[in-house]
Amino acid sequence: MAQKETYLTHEGLAKLESELDHLRTVRRIEITERLHSAKELTGTEENADYEDAKTEQAFVEGRILELESILKNPVIIDEHHAEDGRISIGTRFRVRDESGEEDTYTLVGTTEADVAHGRISNESPVGGAVIGHKVGDTVEVSVPNGTISYTIVSVE
DSSP states (O other): OOOOEEEEEEHHHHHHHHHHHHHHIHHHHHHHHHHHHHHHHHHSOOOOHHHHHHHHHHHHHHHHHHHHHHSSEEEEEOOOOOOSSSTTTTTTEEEEETTTTTEEEEEEOGGGGGGGGEEEEEHHHHHHHHHOOOOOEEEEEEEETEEEEEEEEEEE
């Protein structure tokens, strides 16, 4: 089965690589030391600190596997100006909804999506709807309560 591509900006790639390095070189050692100390104090049976450390170890190892998977096949995107005026991954754009409210977003891969900071995923309903569109186009986005229309106001 083919590995899914992960769209990342240069900044996003560096952030994930840094997190992975920290987990491998710092967190693993801290947890190992914590496990060793907890085991020496009272053994492993009915030892809350030991169980807590094992749970944390499982979480850290799971995150390491997740990051390694993400970083196996990254597609690096540049946040850029839309050369042809169409929205693509890495493009910043502004939309207006039916009530006249406007929002500005940058289209990024799912790993870097953060709606609170105006970064939406290419796989989100709005992100998927606007890809390939240009200023003046109206797109329909399916939401749980029906459909919302957005007009693209600007593409940077």
